[in-house]
Amino acid sequence: MEKIAIVGVGQTTYEKSKEDTFAEIVFEAATLALSDAGGDIGDIDNVVTVSNDFWDGRTISSMAVMDAAGSWDKDISTVEGDGIFGALYGMMRSLSGSFNTTLVVAHVKGSEGKMNLITNAMFDPIYQRGLGIDATSSAALQARCYMEASGAIEEDFALVSVKNHRNAINNPYSQLPMEITVEDVMKSKKIAEPLKLLDCSPISDGAAAIILTNESGLKRFKKDPVWIRGVGHCSDSYTLGYRDLANPRALKDAAYKAYKMAGIKDPMKELDAVELYDAYSYMEPLWYEGLGLAPEGKGPDLIKSGATNMNSDLPVNPSGGVISAHPVMVAGLARLIEAVLQIRSEADKRQVKGAKTALAHGINGPCGQAHGVFIVGI
């Protein structure tokens, strides 16, 4: 199969509330990605936008960003899901022979909707929605299942919050850079037990964009390519209660495919940095297991060991992760952008020294039902 490169990345800062409209933040991210690549909109063959009608409060939410995404008189399509799936579709389109270069841009303004109501609408209207369940309360059920399965305690999860908010101090795009302690997390307001305020990500506003190209389109841009070395995506079943919430088998499947494509046998050793989707603190050790960084039930041991801290064996979420800035629909694409910056050694204060291979991860659906994994490298 032909190789696909990421040649441009752009992101807005992620904030609690931005004044700019959807279209304005899309334009900001898209133009940042173009200038990063050293190209202009004329170098782009087609566009994939990422948005969600519930989050945007608008049917055909992508209709609103056509001009901002630069898709006038170009082929365009829209993925409704996390941005990492938009990147996957962009990659397919650049591989298809129809296009050389693809711009992928995702946006959300979480500040303009109500998270609990919007995520309540992802539950089945007949059997679950009437109970008032939402992203956070369902995540809490998953956290408890994981504690039962792994023996993790709340303090273990708190370590994720401490590590990632500290990492965010080095990331000017992040929303919640904080120096906090396990005790701070444990004492923070109870939200949905066992989750406390500092176990939960904020809801952010922001947009992110990347430019993908096949080898033929590479010469249009000035930037050195970062190559996509492996990808995988997979969905588990939906119904809460019938999915093993403590066993992220869909992530295992997606990661297996990505590693196989990238020729990675021991991810813990061969990866230099990981950016994963920690919407809630407990997700990080659970996704460690899904990504094969820790054996089943041993995710908590890995976070406790400190091996995923900055300047350790395998830094996870040098950017501060999703727990420090959570632009829904955008966050997985932001993970991919951070992975690219690591490979380019352009991650400034959050740079992992000598990073050559990095992993980015995004999720869809309640309790991480579906997963997308990218491996990027030189």
Next chain:
Amino acid sequence: MSKMESENIYYEGRIKVPYKWYVGETGSRFFIALRDKKEIWGIRCPRCRKVYVPPVKNCWECFIPTKEWVRLKDTGTLESFTVVHYPNEVIPKKPPVVYGLIKIDGADGSLLHFVGDIDISELKTGMRVRAVFADERAGNILDIKHFAPIP
């Protein structure tokens, strides 16, 4: 040119579109038994023998139609739970609200529902619970009021 005045004007809206979701024949049988007889029924996959509650028209692993209805008990085991401390427009109760994943005896998975009649400090996974049915039942999931601990 004089500087233009600026202020952050916003426009408030709400997407209010009415819906009715048909439950389908399979789900309707479940709700009719629940409403009229206070009975919980599951449905079994003929191939993998898994019992689903709420019922499904097709087994999603085997991808074949399910057929055999199975009468289940109103008792089960609490597999997971959370105590929610925030209120919002869609939770039909005042906080603290307890959600549970309840593995009903004879089913292969858990049912998402409320846990009630309980001191929150006594909640623990593995505890035995029993369905408490609503006095007024309308043929929906709230015909089960909640699951309560079996003393």
Next chain:
Amino acid sequence: MGKRTAIVGFGQTYQRSSRKDVNGVELINEAVIAALADAELTIKDIDAVVIGNMDHFEGINYVDMWSVEGSGGVMKPIMKVTTGGTTGTTVAMCAYYHVASGMFDKVLAIGWEKNSESDTTGAIITAFDPIWERPNIGGAIAGLAVEASKYMDNYGITERDGARVAVRERLHALNNPYAHLHQEWMKGMEADKIVDLLVTSEQNQMLAYPLRMSDMCPRTDGAAAVIFASEDIAEKIAPIPAWVISTANRHNYVYLGDINWDANDTLEAASRKVFEKAGVKEPLKEIDICEIYLPYSYAGLKWMESIGFCGPGQGPRLVWDGVTDMDGELPVNPSGGVMSSNPIGATALLRVGEAAWQIMGKAGPRQVKKDVNLALATGFGGCNWADVMLLGKKRPS
């Protein structure tokens, strides 16, 4: 270079006004089972799933996740794409790119809708800009009426011309057991006579001039599924696969107020691109049948011109001359089209599936009585979103 890709299976539910007997997930399952049966495959053979619909038409957020147990996507790669009315063709294009990329061999594309469960017009209004256009635009019909009256004024088009398209679509639907509208009373009547009835009958309510009830598409419950396969296996699965020759789309408007009402210029641009890639120079001569997304009658005149089947203002002559009837030079919508069945999220995918079946020779009573080498399918959606896909019998070189 990408993989050549073909359609190897198509399935649909019966398109009906209301499917009270199933929920959305179960409806999706019916179409998937039908498509798998058509291709003689099982769900285990499917490498990836693509699905689409509009969130506010069903009131479900993350439909791909919610429906996975019916769609067959459990433990498979799944992706949701959505672009409004075009969603069905957008899903088809996405499945096509999945295969053409070389990453997947057999991909299932699904579109669905339960129109009976919601207030679709209420939801469509929310497609427009909340600040600038939502307070003063009334759903889909008004915009289409503006387009029709402008077209009538430009070329001296009459209400009879519009009605003639409606008659064609409804007569064709009588051959399609899956179609929602079966207007049996039209059977055996001269098209001319039905047109006279439609433009004079008081029962045929005027909705927004010049659009009467008979000029519009219905609201339908239904689902469709199409299976795409790579060149490595397509011919092993289907004796005559329908190859994707070329596909393109355009969406050049954010605001309804900006639309150029004189021409469907996005459909024109997308069609031009598709023909250019395929080397089609004379569409009317070279294309054998069309499944065009015509949500209302006058589109069947004007948009024929936009695609390039005839010059400006010549759409009516094409239709009155019978060119687009079942036995004409270019049968349009043998299935009865959107005006006979409109499960919105599935509507454009039905166009693709029906066009594929004409090539595969599987269209039964609605199969056109001639050799089908090239078939065109289109999708139309919000603010003139236009998707075009050209299918062919001959494996692309």
